[in-house]
Amino acid sequence: MTAYATDSLAAPSSVTPNRPLALWLLVCAAMVLAMAVIGAITRLTESGLSMVEWKPLIGILPPLSEAEWHRVFDLYKGTPEFRIYNSHMDLAGFQSIFWWEWFHRLWGQLIGVVFLIPFLRFWFQGRIAPDLWPKLAGLFLLGGLQGGIGWFMVKSGLVDQPNVSHYRLALHLSMAILIYGLLLRTALGLLDPLPLAGWRPESATLRRHARWALALVGVTIVWGAFVAGSDAGFAYNTFPLMAGHWIPPEVDTLTPWWINPVENTAAIQLIHRVLALLSGLVVLALSARVLLARLPGRASRAAMATGAMVLVQIALGITTLLTVVWIPVAAAHQAGAILVVSMLVWLLFELRPVVRG
Known part of the structure; x- marks a missing residue:
């Protein structure tokens, strides 16, 4: 069992x-x-x-x-x-x-x-x-x-x-x-060195969801590094609009077109915003699914912590923009990214199916 x-x-x-x-x-x-x-x-x-x-x-x-x-x-x-x-x-x-x-x-x-x-x-x-x-x-x-x-x-x-x-x-x-x-x-x-056992259907599904969430958060962090390295955070310091636009007209001004996502300041920031909101929704959905599954033990606590941390991280990201990259907030935003990863690693760990002793 x-x-x-x-x-x-x-x-x-x-x-x-x-x-x-x-x-x-x-x-x-x-x-x-x-x-x-x-x-x-x-x-x-x-x-x-x-x-x-x-x-x-x-x-x-x-x-x-x-x-x-x-x-x-x-x-x-x-x-x-x-x-x-x-x-x-x-x-x-x-x-x-x-x-x-x-x-x-x-x-x-x-x-x-x-x-x-x-x-x-x-x-x-x-x-x-x-x-x-x-x-x-x-x-x-x-x-x-x-x-x-x-x-x-x-x-x-x-x-x-x-x-x-x-x-x-x-x-x-x-x-x-x-x-x-x-x-x-x-x-x-x-x-907690409990050995892995066979999968239950719900454990496999939730764990797969958690892995996708972690991967998406990782991609979001990479684009956050692009934002930092290109100083894109010092532009478009409004939210949710970017200089009055949902999609600023400058997002495709570089040629060839395919370098815009990684070289164009407007495109880099837009992609980071979209990825941040998307990964936030994916993580919140994961947290809700784990809580609704009423799993015993620490899995529910890990899910609540993960959901709370991703909300804090989104708030820190928006505040970083609105304060034009105020150093204390920006540093907290970087720490927040790693803490979101921490919560997901913990949640993945708690979703292990194990053999009863």
């Missing part, structure tokens, strides 16, 4: 929760979430191109002398951003943008340390199951790859244009959310 995972269902005697590992992974996930917010603030304060060198580990210390400050400032003076936008900037002004990017990179390296040291300790203690350690090693490698992607993104703004490629920004954010989702899902599995 199968049933949904609930608090009343006991895990099989051979499978017990591993709370220390789960807590460690949840801390890492929280740090990744914080990293995304720090990254948003770094971008919104136009600090991301202030460090033109990439020195993993050995570059963890900031300039410690006046001479070193002038050296890194001179490097920045050679960038398109300085020549085009900040040629008036003095050393004090440079320092004001330097610190956010430095903190962003420092935090990324701290995540690596917080992940690697406990991983090695748990491994040497024999507390990592044979089928788990390759997954954890893979997560560490993804973290290293993410650092490389971050530098790949920054380099795009150091050559000809005074801004980073919005494609590379979207890749960087997508990788962060992928790592976050894998950390969260792995931690949930360690907290």
